[in-house]
Amino acid sequence: MGAQVELGPDQDRSLLLVDDDTAFVERLARAMEKRGFQTRTAASVAQARAAVADSAPAFAVIDLRLEDGSGLDVVEDLRTARPDARIVVLTGYGAIATAVAAVKMGATDYLSKPADANDVTAALLASGEMLPPPAENPMSADRVRWEHIQRVFEQCDRNVSETARRLHMHRRTLQRILAKRGPR
Template sequence: MIDTIEADQPLSLDDYVDKSMLIVDDDKPFLQRLGRAMTTRGYDVRTVDTVGAAIADIASNPPAFAIIDMRLEDGSGLDVIRSLSDRRPEARSVMLTGYGNIATAVAAVKNGAFDYLSKPADADQVHAVLMASPLSGKVDAPDSPMSAERVRWEHIMRVYEMCDRNVSHAAEKLNMHRRTLQRILSKRAPR
């Protein structure tokens, strides 16, 4: 694939022999738009809209690149990330979600994702992340600090992920009622 990587040097798609990409998202219009956009950037794109189809696709032909939605109708994108990481550990995958939070970002990276982006993310952002040097270590500072509500929500999500997304167990650890936790989890992250 690539022999040497310099820390500050972004990569180019031309540096890769295998340009195969799997995009997994249950939002069909978004899936089609992103698929077309990544194809115009030079990737060999395949698209699926379920966890089961993604895992089957990975089992038959693991891609070099992947863009995976976190929440899918039939399960979690983390299962797809795990499957890809098991079959092709060097693959570069990006987790996308409309429910961006630190806990799921950490879970995605621990399961093998290269990086994590919150929706709405455009094709240029995704391509830039996929081509970023893994050695650069540069992290952009946030535009604005988190609110107190957001910090609380991040903590709740971290505990929820640590409990393997088990609502009853997480509610017990957080010392709150299960229904309260379910209501918090059903809402979007505060700003």
């Protein structure tokens, strides 16, 4: 388990939160302020890039998929503007390829939603080469599968046949999965 670094009294505590889910980003901002961070929020790649150009933060939590593009563009801009920034990429759709891309672009860590303020703080403040401790309540494999299916279903404009084709599933099997509640 990785050690966690405490924020010193003179340390820059600026934190940029980038996510197009307004309710989520506002809750996370309040929680991170209680933990000693000075937060700013952005809901798009354009807003985030403007915030980085205005004043590059010491810390950032950036959603991978935003309405107007990829959060990886913001990671790249922030890494250029402030090489020492600690950046966590947060996404509701986790895949190994995107995790590798995020780290190659300069992200410090990669978390899948739902991640709470404790998970985010641990990832931002983890020191050394060791990984932060695992989340107390990680998503089950069934939940990850269900979330992936839901995301593809939304991307296909809720078209069951197209979703089934893209997921290489039988349409009826997909309909049964979609009719059930998501696992915990």
